[in-house]
Amino acid sequence: MAQNEMLAMILAGGRGSRLKDLTTKVAKPAVFYGGKYRIIDFPLSNCANSDIDVVGVLTQYESVLLNSYVAQDGRWGLDSKDSGVYVLTPREKADEGLDVYRGTADAISQNIDFIDTYDPEYLLILSGDHIYKMNYAQMLDYHKQMKADATIAVRPVPLKEASRFGIMNTDGHGKIVEFEEKPANPKSNLASMGIYIFSWKLLRKMLVEDMKNPNSSHDFGKDIIPRMLGENRGLFAYEFKGYWKDVGTIDSLWEANMDLLDPKNPLNLNDPSWLIYTEDVSTLPAYIGKEAKINKAYITQGVRVEGSVTNSVLFTGAVVEKGAQVIDSVLMPGVVVEEGAVLTRALVAEDVRVGQNVKIGSKDSEGIELVAKNVKGGTK
Amino acid sequence: MAFKAFGIISSADNTVHVEGLHDYRPIGAFSFLGRFRVIDFPMSNMSNSDIDRVQVYVRSRPRSIAEHVGSGRHYNINSKRGRVQLLFSENSSSRSIYNNDINAYKENLDIIQRMHQEYVIIAPSYMVYKQDYRILLDTHISSGADITLLYQKVDNARDYFKNCHAITLNKQKGVESIEKNMGTANNKNIFMETYVMKKDTFVQLVKDASWTSSIYTLADIVNIKCKDMDVRAVQHKGYFATITSLEDYYNASMELLDYEVASDLFRPNWPIYTRTTDSCPTQYYETADVKGSFVSNGCQIEGSIENSVIGRSVVVKPGAVIKNSIVMAYATIEEGVHIENAVVDKWAHIIHAKEIKGEPDHPQYIKRQDTL
Numbered sequence: 001m002a003q004n005e006m007l008a009m010i011l012a013g014g015r016g017s018r019l020k021d022l023t024t025k026v027a028k029p030a031v032f033y034g035g036k037y038r039i040i041d042f043p044l045s046n047c048a049n050s051d052i053d054v055v056g057v058l059t060q061y062e063s064v065l066l067n068s069y070v071a072q073d074g075r076w077g078l079d080s081k082d083s084g085v086y087v088l089t090p091r092e093k094a095d096e097g098l099d100v101y102r103g104t105a106d107a108i109s110q111n112i113d114f115i116d117t118y119d120p121e122y123l124l125i126l127s128g129d130h131i132y133k134m135n136y137a138q139m140l141d142y143h144k145q146m147k148a149d150a151t152i153a154v155r156p157v158p159l160k161e162a163s164r165f166g167i168m169n170t171d172g173h174g175k176i177v178e179f180e181e182k183p184a185n186p187k188s189n190l191a192s193m194g195i196y197i198f199s200w201k202l203l204r205k206m207l208v209e210d211m212k213n214p215n216s217s218h219d220f221g222k223d224i225i226p227r228m229l230g231e232n233r234g235l236f237a238y239e240f241k242g243y244w245k246d247v248g249t250i251d252s253l254w255e256a257n258m259d260l261l262d263p264k265n266p267l268n269l270n271d272p273s274w275l276i277y278t279e280d281v282s283t284l285p286a287y288i289g290k291e292a293k294i295n296k297a298y299i300t301q302g303v304r305v306e307g308s309v310t311n312s313v314l315f316t317g318a319v320v321e322k323g324a325q326v327i328d329s330v331l332m333p334g335v336v337v338e339e340g341a342v343l344t345r346a347l348v349a350e351d352v353r354v355g356q357n358v359k360i361g362s363k364d365s366e367g368i369e370l371v372a373k374n375v376k377g378g379t380k
Numbered sequence: 381m382a383f384k385a386f387g388i389i390s391s392a393d394n395t396v397h398v399e400g401l402h403d404y405r406p407i408g409a410f411s412f413l414g415r416f417r418v419i420d421f422p423m424s425n426m427s428n429s430d431i432d433r434v435q436v437y438v439r440s441r442p443r444s445i446a447e448h449v450g451s452g453r454h455y456n457i458n459s460k461r462g463r464v465q466l467l468f469s470e471n472s473s474s475r476s477i478y479n480n481d482i483n484a485y486k487e488n489l490d491i492i493q494r495m496h497q498e499y500v501i502i503a504p505s506y507m508v509y510k511q512d513y514r515i516l517l518d519t520h521i522s523s524g525a526d527i528t529l530l531y532q533k534v535d536n537a538r539d540y541f542k543n544c545h546a547i548t549l550n551k552q553k554g555v556e557s558i559e560k561n562m563g564t565a566n567n568k569n570i571f572m573e574t575y576v577m578k579k580d581t582f583v584q585l586v587k588d589a590s591w592t593s594s595i596y597t598l599a600d601i602v603n604i605k606c607k608d609m610d611v612r613a614v615q616h617k618g619y620f621a622t623i624t625s626l627e628d629y630y631n632a633s634m635e636l637l638d639y640e641v642a643s644d645l646f647r648p649n650w651p652i653y654t655r656t657t658d659s660c661p662t663q664y665y666e667t668a669d670v671k672g673s674f675v676s677n678g679c680q681i682e683g684s685i686e687n688s689v690i691g692r693s694v695v696v697k698p699g700a701v702i703k704n705s706i707v708m709a710y711a712t713i714e715e716g717v718h719i720e721n722a723v724v725d726k727w728a729h730i731i732h733a734k735e736i737k738g739e740p741d742h743p744q745y746i747k748r749q750d751t752l
Contacts, residue, residue: 035661036677074453260661263680269660270678270693277658280454282651285414285690286662287639290672300661301415301677304639313661 004082006140006197007120008052009111010043011104012070012128013060018249021372022349027059029128030066031253032332032350034260034269035300035315037278038069039247041076042133043126044085045276048076050136053083054118057128058107060090069279076277088114103218109207120200125220127194131256132244133267133274134195139238143197146174149233150203150225153195155240165191166221168237176235179225190237193244196220202233243267254347254368257313257330260298281316291322307337329361338377346371385499385517386433387426389419390573392506392624393597394439394479396543399626400745401725407623408436408505409444411708411726413636414676414691417448418623420455420654421510422503423464427455428650429513432462433497436505437484439469445505448655455653467491480597482589485582493583500582502598504573508621508632510645511574516614520576525612527581527602529555530574532620537561537568539741540631543624545571545599547613555611558603571599572616619645630723630743633689633706637672659692667698676709683713691726704740722746 012029022031029040040057047055055078057070066087073085088111090101101107108115108125115123122143124136134153143151154168162183169178169188180186206224210216216223228235243266247253259265269276283302288294293308302317307324314320318331325342334351337343341354344361346369348354355377361369392407401410408419419436426434434452438445445466449455452464469484485492492500499520501513511530520528531547534540546561546568558571575598577585589601602611619641621632636642646652659678664670669684678693683700691709696702700713703720707713711724714731721738725748730736733752738744746752 263663263665270663270680275658276660280656282653284642284646285674285676287642288670288673288675288685289639292671294664294668294670296666296668297664298661299664299675 004052004054004118004120006052006122006124006136007115007118007200008043008047008055008124008126008136009088009108009115010040010047010055010057010126010128011107011194012040012057012066013101013107019247019253020250020370022250022253022370025065027066027128030069031129031247032315033131033247033253034257034276035298035313036281037276039131040066040070040128041276041278042131043128044070044076044078045274045278046132046134046136047124047126048078048277049274050134052124052136053078053080055085056088056111056114057085058088058101058111060101072279075279086114101218103216103223104220105207105210105216105224106218108203109211109218112204112207115200115204123198123200123203125194125196125198127246130193130244130246131267132193132240132242133271133276134240134242135274136195136197139195139197142238143199143236146236147234148197148236149199150228151197151236151238152176152225153193153240154190154237155193155244156189157191159186159189162186162189162191168192170237174236174238176229176237179221179229181221190239192221193240250347250370251368254330254345257298257347258311258328260313261296261311283317286314289322292320307339327363341377343371345369383430383432383514384497385431385501385513385576386495386497386579387422387431387435387513388485388500388502389422389426389434389436389505390481390502390598391437391439391484392504393481393543394477396506396624398623398629400723400747401626401629404725404748405441405444406438406505408438409448410623410629411691412508412623413633413642414674414689416652416654418508419445419449419505420652421508422505423449423452423455424650424652425503425509425511425513426501427452427457427653429501429511431501431513432457433495434463435465435467435488435491437467437469437481437488439479439484442466442468450655454655456651465491477595480595482586482596482598482601483594485586485598486590489583489586492579492586495579498578500575500577500579502573502575502582506623507572508619508623508645509572509616510618510647510650511616512650513576516574516576519614520612523612524610526577526609527605527611528576529558529602529611529613530572530616531569531613532572532616534568534570534620535566537570538563538566540628541568541570541622541624542628544622545573547571549613553612553614555602555606555613557606558599569613569615570620570622572620573599575602626723626743626745627741630706630721634687634704637674637687637689642674657692665698668696683715705743725750728752 245256286303289306298313306322307320315333317334319336324337327344329346332350338356340357346361349372353374548556589596662679665682668681672687675690676692682698683696695712697715705722707724708726711728722744724746727749
């Protein structure tokens with residue numbers, strides 16, 4: 001086959017336990033977002049749009065759904081003869097008894113054989129649970145221009161929040177001189193996005209050595225990057241200024257959905273030159289009933305609204321029955337809000353039924369109400 | 381399962397011409413209910429009936445059909461065992477009287493004869509209905525008939541079903557004749573241009589038709605053969621629309637705005653497949669007022685929409701009003717424009733014409749890419 005200049009590996013093992021009941025059955029990258037997408041559609045579509053042909057997806061927790069989802073490489077257009085999306089699960093080794101990756105670097109190390117079959121010059125490492133649009137080809141150009149050994153994507157965060165992130169301190173010309181994980185007194189506001197480009201030859205050598213090191217936690221942030229800095233390697237920060245969200249909690253997932261209600265939102269999913277691809281569904285277009293009221297909403301195909309929807313995001317197949325009200329809420333695929341029910345500041349999980357006249361949430365509630373189980377309705 | 385029949389999706393007769401829309405694409409490629417195209421219905425019927433060898437006949441302007449149907453993969457047809465073939469009739473111009481279905485089949489007769497399947501199911505690319513062809517084939521085989529046709533009883537044949545055929549039946553559901561619907565009566569058995577027969581019977585009919593007259597269609601030859609062959613008909617019930625005139629097209633969409641009617645055609649166990657365009661969900665602004673309508677993805681809606689079908693990525697500016705209309709993909713309706721009883725073709729941009737109004741029984745058509 002023709003050589004692949006850059007191969008992408010997506011770390012999709014995140015459990016996302018702070019997303020509570022949303023991630024009891026699916027891994028975090030498979031969580032729904034934005035009306036019709038799953039979070040992992042973003043890195044996968046970014047790869048397809050950046051002309052990356054081969055993507056490995058590294059899964060571990062509850063990954064049956066994610067595995068079958070990702071295996072359909074045609075969804076993201078990665079279906080040419082030499083393209084593909086491959087699900088890479090941990091290799092069970094008889095002498096170890098460990099069935100999970102020990103760290104982010106270990107996940108890559110265990111798949112060196114897979115990467116070697118493509119003989120890439122560069123390796124792109126991504127996280128499967130971030131929402132953003134990014135052209136990795138431009139990042140690779142920067143990597144080459146800087147003659148870097150590794151390039152790390154960073155984004156500016158408010159300095160007062162910088163102590164929550166992994167912070168890259170640079171020499172003012174993009175070269176990383178120091179990496180601090182959650183520093184108490186941050187010297188810079190450039191936070192690592194967990195997106196790395198490595199020159200594969202060097203990384204491969206370092207991973208092989210790291211695997212043999214009993215003191216290593218086999219993690220990029222904790223072991224590989226510090227070691228590279230210690231060896232005074234060329235590590236460069238690539239600054240990304242667009243929309244980026246790590247939806248770690250119910251509130252932040254809700255908020256990221258709400259961001260889409262602003263027609264001028266910086267994520268702009270309506271850009272025909274950078275589409276986000278996802279599972280194709282066979283449904284009707286959205287049906288807005290004769291008595292429906294819609295005031296500011298983000299609604300996808302297969303939705304049926306007979307009641308009223310205000311400032312909300314409705315996913316594929318969601319139904320709002322007559323007299324029901326959905327306010328400042330997110331309805332995931334297949335949710336049914338029965339007659340007379342009122343939802344305010346709620347996030348309703350996939351296929352949940354909210355019964356007649358049920359009231360959930362309130363306008364001034366502090367947090368977002370997660371509705372993960374059917375709620376039986378009262379009578380009129 | 382290797383199915384016993386292969387499918388043919390036929391192209392409309394050269395006497396059929398749909399005002400406006402037809403100038404740009406064959407009927408199969410007409411947008412339908414926002415996110416579909418008319419050919420998605422026969423293709424999905426075939427696929428859901430386990431027919432994975434399908435020949436699609438294209439008479440003219442093949443681009444849009446070729447792009448839309450592609451490999452057939454999105455119709456759930458596997459690409460090795462199954463196959464979707466696009467077949468063109470190349471020997472005569474699209475408007476020529478010789479450019480009919482029989483001539484298209486004759487040009488491709490060697491391909492038809494090489495099919496392994498014993499039976500053929502022929503369905504039109506210009507009608508919308510849901511039918512399990514496995515049931516139709518079983519009925520055909522157990523009846524011992526030579527040819528089985530599908531029809532629907534209608535009560536509005538004076539105004540609709542233009543350019544279609546009507547059949548007359550004897551008491552045993554034997555077909556006595558197939559003739560053009562001339563709108564002479566409201567109650568008619570409209571022929572759904574759907575046939576089941578043995579492949580060999582079909583090949584013989586194609587040969588017989590071309591020996592008899594160069595301008596004979598398949599319906600013409602079957603009409604003649606009714607006398608000496610066993611031709612029977614099966615009644616179809618449920619939603620049925622013919623896309624054979626602008627009025628029929630418009631009416632077909634308006635009927636589906638009744639959600640009960642639409643949910644009869646779109647059943648979870650009978651998916652209608654289409655090619656995705658990956659557009660994002662639709663944005664409804666604070667000023668949007670939408671009622672009784674189907675809205676596809678990728679739209680920006682700031683104005684009012686009532687009782688209408690809105691295609692993909694349509695922009696409706698504040699103060700614009702769309703009523704009882706079909707607006708196709710990528711059209712932009714600017715501020716203050718009022719559209720009623722109209723069919724607005726793709727990429728149209730309506731700015732200056734503040735009032736566009738057709739009649740319920742004769743919608744106004746706005747051309748593709750037109751700026752008004």
